[in-house]
Amino acid sequence: MQRSTATEDLTSVEWRDTNWLERVGGFQNQHMVLEYFAMSPFWDRQSNNQILAMQTQYNDLKQSNEITMEALRKMTGIEFAVTHEQPPVWVIQKRYRRGPAPDDVNPIATYYIMGANVYQSPTIYSVIANRLLTSLFHVNSAFKETQSVMDFNPSKGYSWKTSKEKTDKGK
Template identity: 85%
Template sequence: MSPFWDRQCNNQILSMQTQYNDLRQPYEATVEALRKMTGIEFAVVHDQPPVWVIQKRYRRGTALDDVNPIATYYIMGANVYQSPTIYSVIANRLLTSLFHINSAFKETQKMMDFHPSKGYSWKSKAADKKDMTPLGTLRAQENQAFRHWMDRAIETSAARIPQNRHLEYNEAQGKGKANGSTADTTGSVSLRRLSSCCAYLALSPY
């Protein structure tokens, strides 16, 4: 007997009523008799050997679709399995997704490096190689430090350019064209320095 079988269902009641008959009633007669009853019943909703799908439902009336599904089971060979609910499937998929996202964050944290003066930075892939020579390790460290301070220099220079332009406008309005030319020269010098830094960064072999 299957552990999913309900001894109080209508199928069991009909089976008990006909167990002493010499000839059992056919399947069509059983289905018709179940439609005249109310309560829990089991019905085959899909049959394609070697797979059968059985539905446990509560019948409310004699109409064909006047039922409320309770559970679904499928039979493969001699084994009976209960189908999972939509809630359990979605919950399991979400739990699996969150597990992989958490694993990705942990792997990302392993690749981060923090220095009190430099802040957060990504570890260089070249620095993780076991066969790297001492010279290659030193170059990788210099490259990482150079890029960090170069980014700081570019950000500082870019922040000063709008200030120089604002000073240029104020001096041109208050003191004349001479002071305005000086401010323009200061802004041009900052631009040239920024361009030189960018060119050096692009041409750097490291």
């Protein structure tokens, strides 16, 4: 059975649980970062991380981050991993693992924790589309402004209105 690798667009969502951070004393390691992230709406309850956590919640495997990472590498499917760590910023990647090699993964989405806040990073497509849309809006505004100061006479062709002509037509 193939799981869906689509990710809901939650780029407008900001999530935090300052009580949890105060209770545990902040982030001491990547395991705590993922534990905090698992409480957020961005977490996939069908991920390999969640399955492994459920299978190992009552044994010693839960305590060793290296053993957990090794077990995740042996699984295929959706997983979460901390890909960048520079406190107070952590970058978490949701990815599809195809095999045990480190490069046998396809990124699906990227999230980041800044301080106590968790966010979903926008895709490069959405960033470029937004920038393109903004630039086209400004180009359109420039054309409208140019059109408002332009005059056409069939015998003379196009000409620019003077400031006096603009004020006379405005009355």
